[in-house]
Amino acid sequence: MEELVYVRREIKGQPSTPRVKKRLKELLESEPRIDVERCVLYTEYVRKHWNEHPYVRQGGALKHVLSNMTPVIREDELIVGSISKYVRGAQLYPEQETKWMEEALKGVEREEERYVKGTKADLKDKEKTLRLGIYKLSVDDREVLERVVEFWKGKDCRSQAEKLLFQDKDYWIFDEWQKQLVFLPYMFDVPEGRVIVDYKKVIDEGLESIITKCNEKIRKLQPIDSEKKYEKYCFYKGVILALEGVLAFAENYAREAEGKARKIKDLKRRKELLEIARICRRVPRHRSESFREAVQSFWFIHCCLHIELNGRGISPGRFDQYMYRPFKEDLKKGRITMDEALELLELLRVKHSEIVRAHAKFTESYLGGSTYQNLTLGGVDEKGNPADNELSLLVLQAGINVQTPQPTLSVRWNKELSKKFKRKVVECIKAGAGYPAIFNDELGVKRLISFCRASLEDARDWAPCGCVDMQICGKRMPMYAIPHTNFPKILNLVLFNGVNPVTGKKLIETSIKAENADFNQIWGEWKELLGKILEKEVRYWNVIMSVHNGIGIVHPLCSALLSDCIEKARGCASGGCRYNDSAYVIACGGINVANSLAAIKKCVFEEKSFTIKELKRALLNDFKGYENMRKALLEAPKYGNDNDYVDRLAVEIYSVFGDIAGKLRNWLGEPWRASGLSVTSQVVLGKATMATPDGRRSFTPFADGSVSAFPGTDLNGPTALIRSSVKVKAEKMQSLLMNMKINPSAIYGDAGTDKLVGLIDAFIRLGGYHIQFNIVDSKMLRDAQKHPENYQDLMVRVAGFTARWIELGPSEQEEIIKRTEYMEL
Amino acid sequence: MTLVLEKRRGVITTIKTFATHDGPGIRTTVFLKGCPLRCVWCSSPETWVKETDIYFRPQKCMECGKCVEACAEKAMTMVKERKIIREKCSRCLKCVDKCVYRALERVGETVSAMDVFRRIEEDEAFYLESGGGATLSGGEPLYQPDFAEAIAALCKEKSIHVTLDTSGYGETGIVKRILRNVDLVLLDIKHMDSSVHRKLTGVSNELILRNGEVMAENCEVIISIPLISGLTDSQENIEKTVRYADSINVSHIDLIPLHKLGAHKYMLLGMKSPFEKLQPPPEARIREIVEFLLSLGIKVSLNRLF
Numbered sequence A: 001m002e003e004l005v006y007v008r009r010e011i012k013g014q015p016s017t018p019r020v021k022k023r024l025k026e027l028l029e030s031e032p033r034i035d036v037e038r039c040v041l042y043t044e045y046v047r048k049h050w051n052e053h054p055y056v057r058q059g060g061a062l063k064h065v066l067s068n069m070t071p072v073i074r075e076d077e078l079i080v081g082s083i084s085k086y087v088r089g090a091q092l093y094p095e096q097e098t099k100w101m102e103e104a105l106k107g108v109e110r111e112e113e114r115y116v117k118g119t120k121a122d123l124k125d126k127e128k129t130l131r132l133g134i135y136k137l138s139v140d141d142r143e144v145l146e147r148v149v150e151f152w153k154g155k156d157c158r159s160q161a162e163k164l165l166f167q168d169k170d171y172w173i174f175d176e177w178q179k180q181l182v183f184l185p186y187m188f189d190v191p192e193g194r195v196i197v198d199y200k201k202v203i204d205e206g207l208e209s210i211i212t213k214c215n216e217k218i219r220k221l222q223p224i225d226s227e228k229k230y231e232k233y234c235f236y237k238g239v240i241l242a243l244e245g246v247l248a249f250a251e252n253y254a255r256e257a258e259g260k261a262r263k264i265k266d267l268k269r270r271k272e273l274l275e276i277a278r279i280c281r282r283v284p285r286h287r288s289e290s291f292r293e294a295v296q297s298f299w300f301i302h303c304c305l306h307i308e309l310n311g312r313g314i315s316p317g318r319f320d321q322y323m324y325r326p327f328k329e330d331l332k333k334g335r336i337t338m339d340e341a342l343e344l345l346e347l348l349r350v351k352h353s354e355i356v357r358a359h360a361k362f363t364e365s366y367l368g369g370s371t372y373q374n375l376t377l378g379g380v381d382e383k384g385n386p387a388d389n390e391l392s393l394l395v396l397q398a399g400i401n402v403q404t405p406q407p408t409l410s411v412r413w414n415k416e417l418s419k420k421f422k423r424k425v426v427e428c429i430k431a432g433a434g435y436p437a438i439f440n441d442e443l444g445v446k447r448l449i450s451f452c453r454a455s456l457e458d459a460r461d462w463a464p465c466g467c468v469d470m471q472i473c474g475k476r477m478p479m480y481a482i483p484h485t486n487f488p489k490i491l492n493l494v495l496f497n498g499v500n501p502v503t504g505k506k507l508i509e510t511s512i513k514a515e516n517a518d519f520n521q522i523w524g525e526w527k528e529l530l531g532k533i534l535e536k537e538v539r540y541w542n543v544i545m546s547v548h549n550g551i552g553i554v555h556p557l558c559s560a561l562l563s564d565c566i567e568k569a570r571g572c573a574s575g576g577c578r579y580n581d582s583a584y585v586i587a588c589g590g591i592n593v594a595n596s597l598a599a600i601k602k603c604v605f606e607e608k609s610f611t612i613k614e615l616k617r618a619l620l621n622d623f624k625g626y627e628n629m630r631k632a633l634l635e636a637p638k639y640g641n642d643n644d645y646v647d648r649l650a651v652e653i654y655s656v657f658g659d660i661a662g663k664l665r666n667w668l669g670e671p672w673r674a675s676g677l678s679v680t681s682q683v684v685l686g687k688a689t690m691a692t693p694d695g696r697r698s699f700t701p702f703a704d705g706s707v708s709a710f711p712g713t714d715l716n717g718p719t720a721l722i723r724s725s726v727k728v729k730a731e732k733m734q735s736l737l738m739n740m741k742i743n744p745s746a747i748y749g750d751a752g753t754d755k756l757v758g759l760i761d762a763f764i765r766l767g768g769y770h771i772q773f774n775i776v777d778s779k780m781l782r783d784a785q786k787h788p789e790n791y792q793d794l795m796v797r798v799a800g801f802t803a804r805w806i807e808l809g810p811s812e813q814e815e816i817i818k819r820t821e822y823m824e825l
Numbered sequence B: 001m002t003l004v005l006e007k008r009r010g011v012i013t014t015i016k017t018f019a020t021h022d023g024p025g026i027r028t029t030v031f032l033k034g035c036p037l038r039c040v041w042c043s044s045p046e047t048w049v050k051e052t053d054i055y056f057r058p059q060k061c062m063e064c065g066k067c068v069e070a071c072a073e074k075a076m077t078m079v080k081e082r083k084i085i086r087e088k089c090s091r092c093l094k095c096v097d098k099c100v101y102r103a104l105e106r107v108g109e110t111v112s113a114m115d116v117f118r119r120i121e122e123d124e125a126f127y128l129e130s131g132g133g134a135t136l137s138g139g140e141p142l143y144q145p146d147f148a149e150a151i152a153a154l155c156k157e158k159s160i161h162v163t164l165d166t167s168g169y170g171e172t173g174i175v176k177r178i179l180r181n182v183d184l185v186l187l188d189i190k191h192m193d194s195s196v197h198r199k200l201t202g203v204s205n206e207l208i209l210r211n212g213e214v215m216a217e218n219c220e221v222i223i224s225i226p227l228i229s230g231l232t233d234s235q236e237n238i239e240k241t242v243r244y245a246d247s248i249n250v251s252h253i254d255l256i257p258l259h260k261l262g263a264h265k266y267m268l269l270g271m272k273s274p275f276e277k278l279q280p281p282p283e284a285r286i287r288e289i290v291e292f293l294l295s296l297g298i299k300v301s302l303n304r305l306f
Ligand code: SF4
Pocket: B060, B061, B062, B063, B064, B065, B066, B067, B068, B098, B099, B100, B101, B102, B103, B104
């Protein structure tokens, strides 16, 4: 037996104090579960206050929830505040959608669920434990939840929206598209999130200043003698109530800390608890005067946003910027040591990872358990100077020491960042946690200026949000996404004249007959169908958002922290924000379409090796009996090798996609945007799609990301892949995403660190938008498959997020292993 | 008569981009095919001869028999054992074309210096940002001197850094000619004792040592020592190598402990892998050597990562 000789991950970090270690252990050992506290409190309030203006009701409900949630201070914690009494508890949001809960309680399978086999959401639960989505639910909570669901039935946003949608005679065919995964079904269960609020305002000014401002606004409104004024009045009232809720939440923690302090014998801990109580009374009410206060203030806001919004992707944004003032002051006055600051940052990582979200099983199957809390470092300040600082380095160190999945780290990379910072970024990448992801700083600024028409100063304050999408901190509408559109399936619809070959059902009219068409007609028809499908996707989503806003789901807390909602007295999804073009459609499998089109062009039309008719037969048979044909298709040019023959097609696919989206208007009259993130949609959508002309087999995953190569087809190494990818113009897109796996042996030691710095510098110089690295080798991953128990802490980065390896389904694990290894032999 | 640089042709096995172990920065390494040495620990047997080779992957073979039909030389056989009778094979590659299961693969292609240069040039941005460039490796680049010279010269014209990774075995005149366009030489000194050297590599080392001198006079040289337990790692050999390095003013020594990652290549070529009998020195010994070198004030690196 040959011994496994894998290269060990080089930089090993570990929690810097026993306290962090203890907290991390508790986190890793606790299983996520459903918590009904929020939905019960929320419903309780709404039941009683049914006659209030929706804005007031919304603020009041949040206040009621935040004031009455059970405060829990865990052993040895310094930063307090949890979204649930469980270590990893997921709250529920019945006002958005109860259908999935109802289905889960009754054990109804969604039609699209047959495509989730082998993913994380496919539970082979032997114990037959009670679950909602994929998380455990206690028997007592089940009864409580059933009553909540009963109340909301027909009143939640989904039911109200569907009442409208079902009136549209075209909707039924659209619904078929959803079920047959022409695109992933609307995420009613997690419609929003992906926002970066103005944490700086909270830390520098405190919530009280916002409450004062709202009261002033109300005073100025007097007399309230028009409906319009009344609505504004209600908006401010709602905001005030919500902020008071946050303060009550903090006060409850102060009391809890004092209560614990009274009971505890350990003097040291008693002092700590009293300090916690003191801090919770000061922030987030007031300006933070120390780093510790700032961390607590930040956390309360971040936590309460997660209680208000049912989102994934609520992102800290530029943490090393807004936290720097108190950090620097503390350092200067000698009030904190680097070690103390590091411990706080490590504890904060654990806190971020406590947050879990519960959704329908199907949604779960492609969101993959990540909460997408994206923390950004580096970039430039408002004057354009490089913005990395000592705190940025410390955040990276915390990321090395405590490799929890959240928050995921991102770096706005530009040439001028300090060498020290760049090296630290690479060291963190090399530590193998899958972060930070690298983003092209200049490109982000430029795009936000030209596309969002942002001011230079606002654009310079951008950060990737959620997975990889560009967001402006504290000023742009939370991002609303229509989940991934299945690009390869659209190609199959073209080839099979509108019929989905998987189900045999006709889904769309086509204007050509593929058998008789030439290449340009096929290519043109693909664009045509894409346009038609996207048009419907956004049309119906605009309906849903109108209902969403109309029934008063305004998110007063979130709105209070986004400019210019307070000035405009409008909610953050109703046009209150300064920039509102943040609704987007998402591509999946674009690279497979580029490869497929190239293969068709080459084999069918240039070399005339076979006809479209024969090709279709091969696809239907998953190439069984057509091995020769598959060989020819596989040998046609493939994206990722800097070959213009196919790369040009990829460029055009995304360009067309961006253009179509840009011409459509969202519910606020702003352009829709196109995005190229993939989470793990390439697995689920692949499972629903027949073989494709690029040689990909039926029901197997597509290429991940938007500009990653299809596994095994980029034969010329990472630099060629980069050269291919940078041809795709990121400007038209909200995001592009590229994953690259690098073996640790290629970048070993300090010399290796500098080489990876060089690779990233070159990537940015060439105009790439996003790149992230997986520093693991396949032997190690194989071993991890066999002995998951030894790999509890192993992190993998799949298309825009980090997850624990052991949490991934077998087919995703398989895919990660297959991704081209740039291992140096 | 030599051809104009661009048009000179040669045989290569592969071009490796994002090479991080073949010199400073990020590099593109060109593997030239053909080598006069036969080191017993060689990890790239596919580069031994200049002619095209064929890899055969039995685990991918579906025994369809297409290759047997295609072969006019009766070099393809499935009787008893699926294999290529390499002595009979004329390297016509008909079998490779016929295999739809990708069980057969061609190794080695004839290309022009310009073709190679274009591939190198593509990654200029990466060299600029990392201080990298091109590396000529093999096989033995000196085995195809005109071709190697042409690639190096084309790079130099564009100010791309050139590293020559060589065993040092070639005519001194040729070496001098190529060095004009080389910035750094990675010189393998396999063994200092000539008779041992012959046993281990098939050739004696006098020429190599003489060429080393010439190289060091003309450009930066780093000496690499392959470390194979019991064969090259004796204290005596290390010391002698150090003395030699010192005599030609080389102050950077790189150590390459044996790896067996090339084992599968032997299998693919239908050859027996030599690695069963070979071992790298134990880690303790490697550390000892590193410390010894460091104590002499020599710059040391491992596996050519610097
Ligand atoms: S053609 Fe390929 S698959 Fe068929 S017998 Fe020969 S090697 Fe095997």
